[in-house]
Amino acid sequence: MTPQGVEMPGMAPVLTGEATLRWGLLGTARINDRILEAVGMSDRSEITAVASRDSDRASVYARAAGIPHSFGSYDRMLSCDEVDVVYVSLPNWLHVPWGVKVAEAGKHALIEKPLVIRAGEMELLERAADANGVIIQEASMMRFHPQTALLRRLVSEGVIGTPRWAQATFGFTLPYSDDIRLDHRGGGSLWDLGCYPITLFQAVLGRRPIEVEGFIRRAGQAADMTFGAQILYEGGVMGQFLTSFETLPSWSAEFVGTRGRLRVSYPWLSQVELASTVEVVTRTSEVAPLSQSGDDNRSFGDEAEDQVTSHYTFEDANAYLEEVQAMERMILDGEPGIFPLRESAVNMATILALIESADGRRVAKVHE
Structure with missing residues (x-):
């Protein structure tokens, strides 16, 4: 002291x-x-x-x-x-x-x-x-950014209705074969990048992961180069994400519910010079129950005129500064704090279950 x-x-x-x-x-x-x-x-x-x-x-x-x-x-x-x-x-x-x-x-x-x-x-x-x-x-600096807090609030307030699924991507081309992020002791795209969508899903949905399925591509490396994941959360909410060290830059996140969706242009916020926009699309009317006949001629459900779109843009917030200031306040x-170790533990358990699933090519339970 x-x-x-x-x-x-x-x-x-x-x-x-x-x-x-x-x-x-x-x-x-x-x-x-x-x-x-x-x-x-x-x-x-x-x-x-x-x-x-x-x-x-x-x-x-x-x-x-x-x-x-x-x-x-x-x-x-x-x-x-x-x-x-x-x-x-x-x-x-x-x-x-x-x-x-x-x-x-x-x-x-x-x-x-x-x-x-x-x-x-x-x-x-x-x-x-x-x-x-x-x-x-x-x-996990993204966890402290006001954009993540906004997504969490919009979902918890029911803006998109009941969440049904979330999806995300995070990929880029790793330039060097000897990069420490490929070390077998704890490297790979899942450990390095997968913690971002897992943390975001957990923060925004606030639901316990139940089971997962993982798909791995090593491409001759000791650690994974590309990883695909499916996660089933309590309440039947489904999450999907893809991480990769061998693609063009790709970053996206989307949360879809019974009444709307949230689409994020830059969810990971690691490049502070880039602005990010959250697009919010919601229905203007309540969802009608399923009917036995299709005589309303709507082949794909909602029509555009039944939707309202709004945007939130974040240009100046620095996720790393938000992280530092969170430590200052604590x-x-x-x-x-807003990001407890218990939440980190759930995220870690999810990654371990995904690795278990990918290695055994089966669905794996999440053990917290």
Whole structure:
């Protein structure tokens, strides 16, 4: 616990007054650039340290980014009194061991998605957070963006009626065959990209996944290059998504219900310079019950004149800044978070069930 904070029993440390949240970067991955930019945009945060296993690399990185402290050891940075929260951007299979060490050092952690990749790992993080009175948060920046909150609200308010299905795509061409995202220890398009639609579906629908079916294409790689998924949620809602490292850029999401649909032009929000639009299409009349005869001549159901279309556009919101500010509110103000570890656990269980299904070519139950 740092001198500028006050620790409350049973709660994460809350930094009081005009405190600034001091960040340390565990690793020098490319994704750090987004956090550097986001922290630079906030007047309540600053980056004070960076760590790499290579001290020269850490030093060069710190000078280039204007970071005051650099460390050639992850453990040494965790001992630094000028760090309150650690951003963990290490490879997927290192998230849990270092997340636990961050917590044991008495520091909060924002850990890149996917938070965990094995059954039982979530419990390790939960115990570490509880035992040390700190916050551990999955860094799925899309989850904190106002667009995701809008989609969740529109569905919960019944704007599209009863949800029936959701679909999404996230694909691009991975340029290098030695990319760490293809490592067999926790790489592949499902782990790297699939967590986005799974997180979005869970956030917007708010329904428990029941069973899944997965389809995998490895294309000679140790990890999957393309993954197709079907998910059955409670209440009979169906979800489908496709992720790929071998396609032209593709990103889309759609939620369809009994009275309308939501179509999102850029749901994943990883490129902050791109605007995103939510198209809302709803019926102007109630749905008539099924009849035994088709004498109304409507071969495909609704006609265009029975629909109203509206749009919401997001141009200026930065998902990474929203993520940083969410951590500020939790740590500096003691506010509850909007993306609990329990939700991360459901998302992880869904991915594990999809892998089980794809490997065995069968439908798999989701075990939370």
